[in-house]
Every structure is written in structure tokens, then in C-alpha cells.
Amino acid sequence: MANIREIAQLAGVSITTVSRVLNNHPYVSKEKKEAVHKAIETLNYKRNVHALHLSKGSSNMIGVVIPSINHPYFSSIVEGIADQAMKHDLQLVLFQTNYETTKEIDSLELLRGQLIDGLIFCSRAISYDVLLEYKTYGPIILCEDSDQNDFPSISIPHEEAFQFGMEYLISKGHKKIAYTLGRLEGPNSLKRRKAYENMMKRINQRIHNDWIFDECLTINDGAQIIDKYMELKEKPTAFLVTNDQVAAGLKLAAEELHFKIPQDMAILSFDNQPISQILGISTIEIQTKEIGRLAIKSIIQFEEIIDQKKNKILLPFTLIERTTV
Amino acid sequence: MANIREIAQLAGVSITTVSRVLNNHPYVSKEKKEAVHKAIETLNYKRNVHALHLSKGSSNMIGVVIPSINHPYFSSIVEGIADQAMKHDLQLVLFQTNYETTKEIDSLELLRGQLIDGLIFCSRAISYDVLLEYKTYGPIILCEDSDQNDFPSISIPHEEAFQFGMEYLISKGHKKIAYTLGRLEGPNSLKRRKAYENMMKRINQRIHNDWIFDECLTINDGAQIIDKYMELKEKPTAFLVTNDQVAAGLKLAAEELHFKIPQDMAILSFDNQPISQILGISTIEIQTKEIGRLAIKSIIQFEEIIDQKKNKILLPFTLIERTTV
């Protein structure tokens, strides 16, 4: 591949002039500019990106940390990230971590090594302390309902949304409420658990630990809930579940066993993905794509955000009433 | 950030020696090695990736072209790509194109600019001729059922699989068969259309153009088929559809209108995503994740593949009989 030197030579100008043309700087005579363009054309020249990055000290690439891309919640966030990134000519580097901390550290190390100019955590398994060690290496955005003030965060208010869901179920006459979680230790899950305990206490219900279903993320996870449900001595009458996928699995598996939804079992979920619409699942809408968009915006306006300490964005959520509650 | 020079200075060795230690070269005395490691520790040094890339002339990053990440078919492929990429320490750069040719060209230009060492096209809107212009700039892999010999391709045999699906429907007594496509002009769609026309001719059925449903990719697309279906004078008895998402939408929307599946309308789809299992949809399984894995493997073994002209991989497909046919 031809380099800038060859272009300069062929065009009969200096390297600097070529660079100026390349970067649309002013103060280049029309003739030289044309000569440069012609040389670029004939040699089929293309700027080497690494040299540019090295020279600039940045890469206009952003890292995205997700546990798995093959899940509607995360791929929807990434879609928003990708849309917005496009508008700012940012490239996306994907880190599929499967919630492994070593993978998350890999991504942080690449921030430190300047491969990426910023990092968006759609999921986080790593401890907050470790994260702090990387604070100085570039913008880090957290897509979680976070109480800290070191990193900008974007999310819905999980505690509030969960509480809202509980209240809705209670308003429909339910007291025996079960719920499901993606990962027991996830930052958002902790928020949800807290809300659950508060609400159950408020309606004088004791906490049944076997009404809390962990590791529920996919359709199949949802379908498998029904097996555990069958073994329960005391059965809940309502489920507040992680997301629409889990709700879909649960609903279809329950109906397979001739349970009536919502009479025998009410289901309320989160997200409002297309599947919930088609299955008539009542759900609390979350603007996942918007979370992604705002994550990129936060990266771009990082300095302002930090300066003004406006580093926590909470998006509204909306109840979508359908037929499962 | 400290650089290699500072490390050398602090450790009292030359830059070369530091580089040797960094790259685990032999012939470095234990003392110097330790001194270097100590200096790296104290200065919290990290190799600058851009300098490395520039020097090496490569980046161990791979580009992935997809129309939208927010679709199970594509995110499943990307999941496979990511899994396999991880094993080889390759980073992934995502290009969400929405089938726009300009976006695809952007990705190709970055291959030319050496940002990425290779490119995987999970979808392609660009013409084959344009693609050819970039052939020399690095490994390009096509995830489509392709007849060309310039680029390695990985896919299922779409024509054969589609024909197989038709034969299955016919064996169940259907002659009036409709089908749906993702994009009319997509490379895989063309294969499917060809198979459709052949099979319909074989059973002496004329082609109804209004039995061919274009732009069907999502659950909602599937649900909307039913509206057009209602307006059809002559109605098909079976649908061979793009993927499980479309099948799910179609099935649920049809049942909403009290159609019996498969008596009133048989449905056979492709993919075997979890949703098809839970809805009992008969489907032709495609190993999407494996397509992704093999794409990375093809990038790595690119030279061999080209040399041995083994540049077309066709994965097997499997009929999963459930309840919709």
C-alpha cells in the first residue's frame, strides 16, 4: 500500500501538504490540492489508520461490554449504541464476556492501552473497586442503576420500577408474589431484591426464598420455572419476571399444563419486546435502545457530565397493560 | 502514560531489551528481565496498542458486517463469531449496516486502511463486483450460499434446504404453498426463490406472486402477514417462512383469528431458535452459531483455504418436526 510519502513524491509536494489536503486544512493552493488528489487516485492510496491513531493518541473506537449478544435486551441496547455511534463516526469494539471478570478486565486493559477511547458496560461482573482503578484511562459508562458518582450511569430506576410492578400486582389482589432475576449478584438485581423485600414487608408477607428464581434470562429459563413451581408447597399467585423472554417461556409452559393466565398465575415482566406484544404479556416498558443511544452521548459529553456532576440518568418506564395480569 | 523508553531508563536497559521482555523473547538475562518487570510495575506501564499495530502492520481485529444486531439470527451468528474470536485473541469491530451499501463500503475501506485484518459479511447488500475490488486487502468471508470462488463462504445450502422444506410440505399433502423472504434481493433469498419456482413447477402449480411475502424478518412482520392473507382470493394452505420469528408472529396472529394450525394453515420455518421450541413450530434447524465459529476459523486459515480452493462450506440442516405442519 502506498503511503503519504509516495503521494507527496508523485504530486511533487511535501508530506505536510498531502496531510493538509487529507484533513481538509485551509491554505492549500488549488493546483497542489488537485495534484494530491490525482496522486491519491492513481496510487489508490488510503490513510493507514494505525499511524493516524498513534499520532493522534486516540482511536475513535468505543468498547462495548455485554455478557452475550444473543439476547434481546442486550442486543437492543447495542443496537442503540451502534445507531448513535454511527452518527459520530465511532467504531464499536465488542466484548462478549459471559459475565466473566477476566474478560471485563481485558476490555479495561484495552482502554488503558488506548485501543479504545471509551468503554460502555452493559453488564458488569467486576467489582466496583477494580473499576475505579481504570477511571483515569478514559470515559467509562455504566448501564446500570448505580449509586456511585465516579462514572456516568444510564438505566431505569430499577428499585422504583420493580416496586411499581409489585404495587400493580398487589392492586390486582395479589399477595403471594414470586419474582425472577437474571443474576443474583448483578447490580440491577440487588436493587430489585431490595424493592421486593420492602414491598412484601409492607403487605405483611414473609419472604419465601423458593419464590425467588435466579438465573432467569431466556425463554427456556422461563419455561423451566414451571417445574420448580409444581414442586412448591405454597404456591405464589403472581410472577414479576426479569424480562419478556422469561415471561414468554413461563406463560407458554404454564398454558401447556392448562393453567389459566392470569387467573391461576399472573405474569408481569419488563422490557416490552415484540414477543410480549404478540403474546399479550403485560409488561413494564424499558427504553433499551435509548439506553444505548444515551451511553454514546455520555461518552461524547463525558467531560461536561463529570464537571456538572450530572452523571446519573434515569429513564422513565411505562406500564403496558395486556392480558397476563 | 509511561512508554517503553521510560521503562528502559528506569530499568537501566535498552529499549530493545524491554521489547524483548514484553514479547517473551529468549536471550534476556534474569536480572535484566526482573528489572524490567519491576519498572513496568512501578510505572504502571501498558503497551500502546496503536504503536504495536503500526509497527506490525496488523491489528488482530476482525470486522463483522450485520444489518441489525437486534435479531436472533444475526446475533446468534455474532455470538459464534465472538466465542471463536475470543479463543484466538481477536477483537471484533461491529458494522451495523441496516443493509445500506455505503455502510458496507465503510467497513471495506477500513479493511483497506488496515484497521481490521479481516471482514465477515453476515449480510451483504453491496454488489459482488464492488466486493472484488477489495479482495487484495485482506480475508473476506461471506456468510451466504455463494457460487463464486473468490471468497470463502459459509452457509447452509439454501436452495437445497428450501427445496427440502417444500418437499416436506408437499408430502403432507400441500400444494398451495406460500413463502416469505427477508429481503427480495438478498443472496440467500435468490436461492430460495429459485428452489420455490422449481418445486411449484414440479407439482404443476402456477406461481402466485401474492403468495410471496417480502420483507419478513421479525415477529411483527410475521403477524402482519395475516392481514394480507385475509385479502387473498385464493389462499395458500401452507407457509414456508424466513425464520422462527416470522413463524411465531404468523402462528400467534393466525390463532388469534381462530385459525387452526396446521389444519387451516401449515407453517414451516428455518433456524430452530428457542421461540420455535416453545411454540411448537416445525422448523428446519440451521447451525447459526456454528456459522459464526467457522467464519473466524476461515479467517485464520484463509491462506490454506484459498490455496486448496476449499472455499465453500455448507452446513447440514435438520428438520425438527413439531406441531405446525
Added chain:
DNA sequence: TTGTATGCGTTATCAG
């Protein structure tokens, strides 16, 4: 308006 010279941080060559 143009060009020279230097820096960006590594790796690789070659001489010792």
C-alpha cells in the same frame, strides 16, 4: 501558502 523536522511508541535488523 509551503516545507522541514520532529514526535508518536513499538518492533526488527544488525552489529557487537
Added chain:
DNA sequence: CTGATAACGCATACAA
């Protein structure tokens, strides 16, 4: 075993 030094390709301060 070790170290100068020359690439790698571009941007930019400074000089003209």
C-alpha cells in the same frame, strides 16, 4: 546476551 538505530505512516510546531 545486549543495544543502537532504522523503519512503520501520519500529524504538527515551527520556520520560511
